[in-house]
């Protein structure tokens with residue numbers, strides 16, 4: 001096992017030292033070489049159906065040093081270039097197998113970063129512990145990226161995914177939503193839990209009978225992220241919102257480049273997100289009651305996510321496209337208060353007076369997600385823009 005390090009003091013064109021004094025670039029990783037191959041150090045954990053394929057593709061396209069896997073056999077599915085499923089399905093095959101799909105290491109070459117974008121890593125319990133064990137001695141080189149989407153939209157996408165995978169789903173979209181919620185509540189009761197419980201995620205209710213599977217528990221982001229925070233420092237985890245990535249793609253990609261520890265590439269920020277795995281446009285949306293049932297189910301879980309992001313344990317999580325310096329302006333936008341009033345109110349309420357990056361994300365979630373969720377529970381979604389927010393500005397999504 002070895003680290004092939006570029007000259008950290010004087011980075012080359014693709015050197016591994018981030019430009020500027022970006023706070024997350026302090027522990028700049030070099031190329032990690034294991035068993036003669038570039039080992040993945042960038043793990044795009046998911047969530048599944050949240051734009052992970054487009055983000056993966058954009059990260060490769062906009063980062064010179066980013067390398068993906070190559071399928072070893074012609075018979076392997078093409079998505080294996082993106083998703084290794086090593087830490088959920090193939091862990092028993094060992095790290096030598098894992099890295100064998102990545103390029104061989106070359107001494108003196110510019111730093112490169114292997115990426116594994118298996119979006120199941122976030123929702124399948126146990127993967128964080130396996131990553132932690134497998135990267136002993138090299139854990140600081142890892143960067144985890146999580147992209148989150150409104151969980152109700154995720155269910156819509158998931159339904160399409162299940163439909164594609166299993167060719168047909170014998171329930172309609174709206175039945176699927178109601179059935180999922182009903183079965184989840186029943187399952188929770190059987191296991192002494194409630195539908196609000198964080199513990200649902202890693203409980204047997206994770207896998208309801210086909211075709212429901214874990215449609216709902218995939219959107220329980222708080223316990224999923226908390227699990228990664230148990231094994232890794234917050235500073236190694238970046239959060240991206242679906243809406244942020246779609247609306248400010250260039251900024252998000254720039255920020256992620258810095259998070260990874262690369263030099264920021266100069267160039268236009270006006271980049272549009274890749275459009276891969278697009279299906280929802282071909283489908284109808286939930287009707288109002290199905291939408292309300294899912295929204296109701298997810299409400300406490302979104303609250304739990306926001307609460308998690310406000311907790312000190314998440315304080316140093318990297319979040320983009322929000323800058324740590326924008327706390328005051330975001331807070332003012334959310335609450336309508338001046339930044340000084342906001343800081344005073346926060347400290348009176350016991351919250352940290354100076355919002356860290358994760359708290360910023362929490363505020364943005366509240367603005368982009370929770371407010372529209374509450375509004376939508378009493379109004380049916382409007383055609384064409386199911387996420388219209390009262391504050392104007394088109395579709396507010398995460």
Ligand SMILES: Nc1ncnc2c1ncn2[C@@H]1O[C@H](COP(=O)(O)OS(=O)(=O)O)[C@@H](OP(=O)(O)O)[C@H]1O
Nearest residue numbers: 048049050051052053054157273274277278279280
């Ligand atoms: N550029 C852009 N604009 C809008 N929406 C986009 C974009 N790129 C990806 N997507 C949507 O992301 C959904 C697919 O997510 P994933 O790639 O993570 O799916 S997967 O888990 O890898 O199967 C899938 O959602 P649904 O269409 O709702 O199914 C895609 O439409």
